[in-house]
Every structure is written in structure tokens, then in C-alpha cells.
Amino acid sequence: MRRALITGITGQDGSYLAELLLSQPDYEVHGLVRRSSSLNRQRIDHLAARDASTRERFHLHYADLADASSLSMVMHQVRPDEVYNLGAQSHVRVSFDQPEYTVDVVALGALRLLDATRQLARTQPVKFYQASSSEMYGSAPPPQGLDTPFHPRSPYACAKVYAHWQTINYREAYGLFACSGILFNHESPRRGESFVTRKVTLGAARIKEGLQKKLVMGNLDARRDWGFAGDYVQAMWLMLQQDRPDDYVVATGETHSVRELLELAFSSLELDYRDFVEFDPRYTRPSEVEVLLGDATKARTVLGWKPQIDFRGLVQMMIESDLELARRERFARTYSRP
Ligand code: NAP
Ligand code: F7E
DSSP states (O other): OEEEEEETTTSHHHHHHHHHHHTSTTEEEEEEEOOOSSOOOTTTHHHHTSOHHHHHTEEEEEOOTTOHHHHHHHHHHHOOSEEEEOOOOOOHHHHHHSHHHHHIIIIIHHHHHHHHHHHHHTTSOOEEEEEEEGGGTTTSOSSBOTTSOOOOOSHHHHHHHHHHHHHHHHHHHHOOEEEEEEEOOEEOTTSOTTSHHHHHHHHHHHHHTTSOSOEEESOTTOEEOOEEHHHHHHHHHHHHTSSSOOEEEEOOSOOEEHHHHHHHHHHTTTOOGGGTEEEOGGGSOSSOOOBOOBOOHHIIIIIOOOOSSOHHHHHHHHHHHHHHHHHHHHHHHHHTOO
């Protein structure tokens, strides 16, 4: 059995990665979960409820990236062959409101986990994946690739730059098999509801079902390179299956504006977004990242990776899923009236 340890397993990417690994019968998956007053395991509940063989290979442990001793303890208990660091306060806008907390979890959290991994590497081989982000490029002109200098534009992005370089430093200083995957935006029906793609697809679906009248948004001119999360976790796994550790950009190579996203999502429901969308500066950022467009040539040539789902397919998948959710909500409201 190969043992994988995933931080951020309750998040979008963690849930897809756990699924991918558990679909291979020789993987045991261990995930870190944080204590919270109400359970937030909706994205992984289906894994725990699967057949007995999957259940036996799926384990959760309480720990926190802000707590080094909890990380060492889990590392010591699990003794993983592969560590995937996906845990983060991952919301860029929120990072301006909570800069110190964001840096603690995203930057120092990565350092704590790298160091716990280095301790384990003294006694057994272990590989490390760091979830780096296209936000690190910030205002660097597109297209952005491995040779593009970083120009981060938020506390979140600054913290990711630190974690990226610390990952490279642990590789160079200690010979750790450590990879940094610079992933451009990736989305899915499991995307958190406050990120723009999900906010738009859920909002459009709820408007269609009469559950909501308006959608209040920020900067509609920002452009992103949006892919499907299920495709991107495949790239993470491939990085750790190579003979040597390295860094990669993962992206679709297409960019679209938030306005195009609105047009596509609303028109697929026969609605005109201009009738429903309002602007509120609350949803803008003190410093914005205007255009992201990734160059994933190395991931394509070395890993043999390429995205299976394009922008149109992604929006359609998310709209279908959110329409189903909205219909259920409307049904529950209709039939729960006294
Ligand atoms: P996400 O849905 O926001 O999930 C974040 C995960 O991190 C959740 O499981 C969360 O746990 C966990 N977490 C938060 N604070 C933690 C802490 N103090 N200790 C341990 N775990 C903590 O994010 P995602 O979209 O799956 O992204 C996964 C990773 O890739 C993140 O590091 C993100 O920054 C990075 N990334 C994402 C994208 C993207 O487009 N999605 C692109 C590039 C890089 P709770 O459920 O308890 O909150
Ligand atoms: O914003 C604009 C907003 O919050 C995308 C994280 O996963 O990807 C994500 O970060 C764009 C921005 O994602 C609203 O100003 C307009 O320009 O969906 P987002 P993000 O900031 O790109 C990167 C790669 C990560 O690493 C992060 O962890 O959309 N925008 N109006 C809006 N954004 C939001 N959230 N809400 C709006 O109403």
C-alpha cells in the first residue's frame, strides 16, 4: 500500500484528489481535518460511505497547519509516502481582511509541513507537493509561465510566493523530493460558493428558480484562465510520479472575463445577466489581478497532461449541478410550508 497524506481534504481539490487516489487500489488516503463547531465534510462524505474496501483505506486525523506539533504527530503516525499540501485560507479578498492569519496558514503552514516531512525523510523516502498559485504572477503581463517573474498583489499571493520558494529551498538544501505546482484557477460543482464561478452559476440557477432576484458582483473585466478541478488534481499526482522533483505550471491556455462567464451562464438558462447583475465595491479588491493566462507547455510535454474539459463545458457542468440544487431548494420550500 502507498500512503498519501492530504492537507485541505475537505476542500474542493482535496476531495477530488482523495477520489483519484482511492480509485487506485494500492493507495491508503489520510486527510487532515480541523475541529469546527459544525461538520463541514460534505465534499468527502461520499468517500466514507463507499464500499468497505474504500472505507478501510480512508482515514481522517485532527490537525491544523497553524499547529506544528499536530502536523509532526500525524506525520509520525501515518508515515506517508506522498504528502499533498492543499490546506489554505484560499480566498484572495478575505486575505486583505485577515492578512496575518492567511500568512500564518499559507506561508508558515507550508514551512511547518515541509519541516515535518524533512524529519520523516531521514528514515524513509517521502515526496511533497505544494499547491502554488497563479496569483503569484499578479500583475505580470500574460502569458505567464515558469520564467515569468512573480509580482503578487494580495497577502494570499505573497504567502504563496513564500511557500513556493521554501518548497524549492527544501529540495535544494535537503534533497527533499518536493514539487511546486503553479495552478491557474480551477473550478467545479464543488467550488466554494464565494468564488466567482460558483457565485455566478449558483446565482443564475437560483434566479431561474425564483429563489433570488439579483446578483451583486465586483470587477467584471478581470480575466482568468479557468479549468476543471478534476483535471488539475491529475497533474498534482503526476508530478509526484516523476523520477525527479520539479515545478510545473498547470493551465488551459485560454482566458475569459468575468463578464463572459456571466453571459455564458445566464444565457444557458435563457436569461440576460444585465437584467440581474448589480455592482458593489465590497466585492472589489484593494489591488486586483487583471489578466491571468497560463503557459502549461512543460506539464504537457513532461507529464503528458492536458485538460479534458474546456471553459464552456465547465460552465455547463456547474450550471447543471446548481440548477439541480436550486430545484431541490425550491421543492423543499414549497412543501415545508405549514
Ligand atoms: P478550498 O476549497 O478553499 O479548501 C481549502 C482547504 O484548506 C479546506 O479543506 C480547509 O479546511 C483547509 N484549511 C484551511 N485552513 C486550514 C488550516 N489552518 N489548517 C488545515 N487546513 C486548513 O481550496 P481549493 O480550491 O481546494 O484549493 C486547494 C489548494 O490549492 C489551496 O492551497 C489553494 O490556495 C490552492 N490553489 C487553488 C486554486 C484554485 O483555483 N482552486 C488555484 C491555485 C492554488 P476547512 O474545510 O476546515 O475550511
Ligand atoms: O475571483 C473577480 C475578482 O475569488 C476571480 C482562488 O482559488 O484562484 C482563486 O482566486 C476574479 C477576481 O478567484 C466577484 O475580482 C468579480 O478578479 O473566483 P475568485 P481568485 O481571486 O482568482 C487562485 C488561482 C487561487 O489560488 C485562489 O486560492 O473575479 N470578481 N466579482 C469576483 N470575485 C468574487 N469572489 N466575487 C465577486 O463577486
